[in-house]
Amino acid sequence: ELFDYAEEVGIEFLTTPFDLEILDQLNRLGMRAFKVASGDLTFYPLLEKLASYGKPVILSTGMAHLREVDEAVRVLKQKGLTDVALLHCVGNYPPSYGSMNLRSIRTMSRHFGLPVGLSDHTPDEITALTAIGLGCSIIEKHITFDRNLGTPDAPFAMTIEEFGRLVEKI
Numbered sequence: 001e002l003f004d005y006a007e008e009v010g011i012e013f014l015t016t017p018f019d020l021e022i023l024d025q026l027n028r029l030g031m032r033a034f035k036v037a038s039g040d041l042t043f044y045p046l047l048e049k050l051a052s053y054g055k056p057v058i059l060s061t062g063m064a065h066l067r068e069v070d071e072a073v074r075v076l077k078q079k080g081l082t083d084v085a086l087l088h089c090v091g092n093y094p095p096s097y098g099s100m101n102l103r104s105i106r107t108m109s110r111h112f113g114l115p116v117g118l119s120d121h122t123p124d125e126i127t128a129l130t131a132i133g134l135g136c137s138i139i140e141k142h143i144t145f146d147r148n149l150g151t152p153d154a155p156f157a158m159t160i161e162e163f164g165r166l167v168e169k170i
Helices: 002-009 020-029 044-053 066-078 103-112 126-133 160-169
Strands: 034-036 057-060 084-089 116-120 139-141
Touching: 020 044, 034 044, 044 057, 044 066, 057 066, 066 084, 066 103, 084 103, 103 116, 116 126, 126 139, 126 160, 139 160
Parallel strands: 034 057, 057 084, 084 116, 116 139
Antiparallel strands: none
């Protein structure tokens, strides 16, 4: 239903598969791109299957060492996938501003020669806007209808209105 609704209103539906069976189901639905969660960066069977589809892949890199990101990119490229982007991510949610290390966006961009974005779990727009100034090409933010829903990401998710203002500023 979500995929169909996104198609209807012209929004690119993107989700993160956490196992091979769901990955196949999403591909059959017509997903045009996939995101890999930081925790699955070293789940090589998932990466190999993703690469076999030939569709763009966004790799989140939270808590990974550069060599692990190197290996994940190598696995995808070895299977013929060239449309890969990386997301800088800090593993603690929400992270402090001091732990964001936004300079790693430039480091990853130079090292890999790939588009680099930010998976931003800070509660406002400051980090995302700063990342754009550093050459970031993708911004991932959590959004919520209501911060009182009690979901795990509610404390750092943006409201729909806040997210709209961020999009306007970008």
